[in-house]
Amino acid sequence: MRRLPLTLLAAGLLASGIASAVTTTIPTTAVKTAEQLRDRALHDDTAYQVTASLTTEVGARLAGSEADRRAVDWAVAKFKELGYDKVYTEPVTYPLWVRRSERAAIVAPFPQPLALTALGYSPATPKGGLRAEVVRFDSLDALKAADPAAIKGKIVYVDYHMERAKDGHGYGMGSAVRVAGPVLAAEKGAAGYLLRSAGTDAHERAPHTGVTGFRDPAKAIPAAALSNPDADQLTRVLAYGKPVTLKLDLDCGIVGEYTGANVIGEITGRRHPEQVVAIGGHLDSWDLGTGAIDDGAGVAIAMAAGKLIHDLPQRPDRTIRVIAFANEEMGLWGGRAYAEKHAGEVAKFQLGTESDFGAGPIWRMSASVKPEARDAIGQIAKVLQPLGVAYDAGRPGGGGSDLSQMHAKGMAALSLTQDGTKYFDWHHTPNDTLDKIDPAELAQNVAVYAAFSYMAAQANGDFGSAPGAFAKDGAGE
Amino acid sequence: MRRLPLTLLAAGLLASGIASAVTTTIPTTAVKTAEQLRDRALHDDTAYQVTASLTTEVGARLAGSEADRRAVDWAVAKFKELGYDKVYTEPVTYPLWVRRSERAAIVAPFPQPLALTALGYSPATPKGGLRAEVVRFDSLDALKAADPAAIKGKIVYVDYHMERAKDGHGYGMGSAVRVAGPVLAAEKGAAGYLLRSAGTDAHERAPHTGVTGFRDPAKAIPAAALSNPDADQLTRVLAYGKPVTLKLDLDCGIVGEYTGANVIGEITGRRHPEQVVAIGGHLDSWDLGTGAIDDGAGVAIAMAAGKLIHDLPQRPDRTIRVIAFANEEMGLWGGRAYAEKHAGEVAKFQLGTESDFGAGPIWRMSASVKPEARDAIGQIAKVLQPLGVAYDAGRPGGGGSDLSQMHAKGMAALSLTQDGTKYFDWHHTPNDTLDKIDPAELAQNVAVYAAFSYMAAQANGDFGSAPGAFAKDGAGE
Numbered sequence: 010m011r012r013l014p015l016t017l018l019a020a021g022l023l024a025s026g027i028a029s030a031v032t033t034t035i036p037t038t039a040v041k042t043a044e045q046l047r048d049r050a051l052h053d054d055t056a057y058q059v060t061a062s063l064t065t066e067v068g069a070r071l072a073g074s075e076a077d078r079r080a081v082d083w084a085v086a087k088f089k090e091l092g093y094d095k096v097y098t099e100p101v102t103y104p105l106w107v108r109r110s111e112r113a114a115i116v117a118p119f120p121q122p123l124a125l126t127a128l129g130y131s132p133a134t135p136k137g138g139l140r141a142e143v144v145r146f147d148s149l150d151a152l153k154a155a156d157p158a159a160i161k162g163k164i165v166y167v168d169y170h171m172e173r174a175k176d177g178h179g180y181g182m183g184s185a186v187r188v189a190g191p192v193l194a195a196e197k198g199a200a201g202y203l204l205r206s207a208g209t210d211a212h213e214r215a216p217h218t219g220v221t222g223f224r225d226p227a228k229a230i231p232a233a234a235l236s237n238p239d240a241d242q243l244t245r246v247l248a249y250g251k252p253v254t255l256k257l258d259l260d261c262g263i264v265g266e267y268t269g270a271n272v273i274g275e276i277t278g279r280r281h282p283e284q285v286v287a288i289g290g291h292l293d294s295w296d297l298g299t300g301a302i303d304d305g306a307g308v309a310i311a312m313a314a315g316k317l318i319h320d321l322p323q324r325p326d327r328t329i330r331v332i333a334f335a336n337e338e339m340g341l342w343g344g345r346a347y348a349e350k351h352a353g354e355v356a357k358f359q360l361g362t363e364s365d366f367g368a369g370p371i372w373r374m375s376a377s378v379k380p381e382a383r384d385a386i387g388q389i390a391k392v393l394q395p396l397g398v399a400y401d402a403g404r405p406g407g408g409g410s411d412l413s414q415m416h417a418k419g420m421a422a423l424s425l426t427q428d429g430t431k432y433f434d435w436h437h438t439p440n441d442t443l444d445k446i447d448p449a450e451l452a453q454n455v456a457v458y459a460a461f462s463y464m465a466a467q468a469n470g471d472f473g474s475a476p477g478a479f480a481k482d483g484a485g486e
Numbered sequence: 487m488r489r490l491p492l493t494l495l496a497a498g499l500l501a502s503g504i505a506s507a508v509t510t511t512i513p514t515t516a517v518k519t520a521e522q523l524r525d526r527a528l529h530d531d532t533a534y535q536v537t538a539s540l541t542t543e544v545g546a547r548l549a550g551s552e553a554d555r556r557a558v559d560w561a562v563a564k565f566k567e568l569g570y571d572k573v574y575t576e577p578v579t580y581p582l583w584v585r586r587s588e589r590a591a592i593v594a595p596f597p598q599p600l601a602l603t604a605l606g607y608s609p610a611t612p613k614g615g616l617r618a619e620v621v622r623f624d625s626l627d628a629l630k631a632a633d634p635a636a637i638k639g640k641i642v643y644v645d646y647h648m649e650r651a652k653d654g655h656g657y658g659m660g661s662a663v664r665v666a667g668p669v670l671a672a673e674k675g676a677a678g679y680l681l682r683s684a685g686t687d688a689h690e691r692a693p694h695t696g697v698t699g700f701r702d703p704a705k706a707i708p709a710a711a712l713s714n715p716d717a718d719q720l721t722r723v724l725a726y727g728k729p730v731t732l733k734l735d736l737d738c739g740i741v742g743e744y745t746g747a748n749v750i751g752e753i754t755g756r757r758h759p760e761q762v763v764a765i766g767g768h769l770d771s772w773d774l775g776t777g778a779i780d781d782g783a784g785v786a787i788a789m790a791a792g793k794l795i796h797d798l799p800q801r802p803d804r805t806i807r808v809i810a811f812a813n814e815e816m817g818l819w820g821g822r823a824y825a826e827k828h829a830g831e832v833a834k835f836q837l838g839t840e841s842d843f844g845a846g847p848i849w850r851m852s853a854s855v856k857p858e859a860r861d862a863i864g865q866i867a868k869v870l871q872p873l874g875v876a877y878d879a880g881r882p883g884g885g886g887s888d889l890s891q892m893h894a895k896g897m898a899a900l901s902l903t904q905d906g907t908k909y910f911d912w913h914h915t916p917n918d919t920l921d922k923i924d925p926a927e928l929a930q931n932v933a934v935y936a937a938f939s940y941m942a943a944q945a946n947g948d949f950g951s952a953p954g955a956f957a958k959d960g961a962g963e
Contacts, residue, residue, distance in 0.1 A: 026789070065719065065722045065723060066596045067596070067598075068596065068597075068598030068599075069598060075597075076597075076598070100666070119542060119543045119544070119545065120545075120552075120553075121544075121545030121546060121553070121776075122545075124916060210921065212917065213690055213692070213916055213917060213919065214692065214775075214919065215690070215691065215915040217694070236509065238917070238919040238920075238921055240774070241919070241920070241921055242542065242545075242919070242920075245538070246542060246921075298691075324603055329627070333621075338868075409821045410743075439601060439691040440689065440690060440691055440715070442689075442691065442715040442720075443718070443722075444688060444689050444714075444715055444718055444721070445689065450545075462603075474863070486726075
């Protein structure tokens, strides 16, 4: 993090009047308007139409692909069509990873194909494929404990079953098996890495892709995820007790560098245009599905919330900034670039959070704000309560995926937790398509985002954004 | 059908004493043993183990493939392992169709890939792919009514939604769109054919393959099924009202002729070894899944039922013949070859039926038998009733898929209708895997097959099998 000289910073804070110790409150008129926005959102299908537009007209949009380019054009055009006051892009540069083809088979003892998908940053297998014996582990811990001699030259297979949960906490370990597992296996000399998909669909042969922790291509090994039924099958074959040989044919890898873009639309604040409520989602998706729940929905929720505020008789006091982030999937590239660029302005970020957990209804809110803004958060919670959103005052707010990076710089942030019970059945698979979205549930999300964004924009006072402000909540680098 | 000279036939009937007008009954001791078989079957996991063995050790087994060859070896070995008295094969010759690769994309106006799968007997697209405009129809009737001028050179897309039903009746129209649709489109000059999968899974990008009605390769056009979400997508794209161009790349086709085998295991009858109760399933599967519900389960149900009868203190009066048919999927080749070969012995087939509708519980029984055997069917029904099987005396029995061909020759037949509510979510897709089978439901099927087969084998009298006997029930060629 690059910090501003303290004197400059203090001067800035005094001048803008933000970050003061006075209790922050939301004016009654703003609360009333937020209630109207909330109720209007429930009967507005903008978010669904926006998701349908993105997923139909662009479809899958892997970061750096030709479709990703079209998605940027789409987002610029959509912001304009929705009447946003200001629309612009900011460049984001990242390694360009491509997937060309992928195939796998059990060679012996029972020859048959297996359905898998390569993981982000996986290199290709050698020409002609990688043929090696499989060694299975129940968990990441078992792999950690394993003697490298048992792994060297083999294909490591971590057969961990990810747990289904409303708050998605099973993805903690699930994604660790996918992110850290390949790196660990490579360190121990494995020739390749397979995991049982980090997903909760037990019966679909739709493997879940996702990023690995590989950062140094020289140390990376071919890595892929088996669908759950294929993992079942491999485990059954291994249970016969004979050596099992697999052949992996992955044609994928990093082919250079690419510069994409965060796309930003603003509803310009009437009184404090420089102060922003930041909301958003990420524009990129994995290539397998059309990125409806991950994260067309997030982009659409934020765009539609901004549009509802745009349609009010007058502009809000502060700016509503909607950010469609580039390349979240392969390592928060858009979020990190954004935070690097805007770290110096963190105190001007009134409050922020991103939607990136599908399209299920929001059921919990938590916040990382200064103590003097807790009452205002309580006021927001009261407006959201009829939507089924419970305020958990004991939890910090994280800001979502990409905006977690601005939160790490000191931006006050909410967490608006969606019901993720079914999210991991589909995310990162071919099945992430529009039909997974319930328009009414999506509209509930818009109601939450429109109401909270407006109230934050109209607040008398701030929520405590300042450089490094929320390190105590675990936000930091 | 090749018919025997009538005099020979009459002599044969008189000699064997079958097909008499005396009322057929099941002796009380046989009923008691059948009840024991039924109850024992519910606690026997042989069928599940057999299905697991076939789907794990062989996996997918497209007719004529190397895996199909291994499946034949597997079936011979499994019959022997289960203790069958006699195990043999009979050759079945059919056109050899292969699938090498398949790919499709919307080229314009919104470029993106589509998930599809080629249909059985589809030829390949020209080298470089088939690029053409799509023309959409709601139904087969709409296609029938269409002017060939609107179709010529285009890719016909029939967007028919198959209906979910416990008895699977939605597959009537669903499969007609797949079987007859491509032939009709080709006749009208179409360059290619697509359908919304004949399946009931609305949310999986797992297209359903299946056979077409193409018999003359010279008149065939490339034909494939889109998954339901991909069909939704194509329909949405078409709704923009612009011309939609697709590109299909199908590498598949008929490459010659192949001779596979029906595999037959028998529990030899003690008193009338030449008279047979015929049960079975089909050994081949489509190549996409591992053929657990279609039709590993059917083979396993019949094998396990025979095994339970085998384990009785003494052999049944008549022979229990379990047939694992070759290449049902691409046109009942095994069933037709079997019926051709055994038509002359039809009167010796006491009763028969095949399991080929998944692994859901049997809920209905119906029969095509002579009137004098209705009481015996009633006796069978009474034994099956505690399993939840309702006897519908007003419906004919069809004998199942391959054995419908022996029924057409005059074999008395049952229909044992399984609950097919979920069957068409998975059949003919990559998702037809072992995890779709509930072992308890599978065991219920074995209970039904073991009990009815034994009772039929022990009956005093026959069920009316005779050349052409059930033409009135719709059985015939």
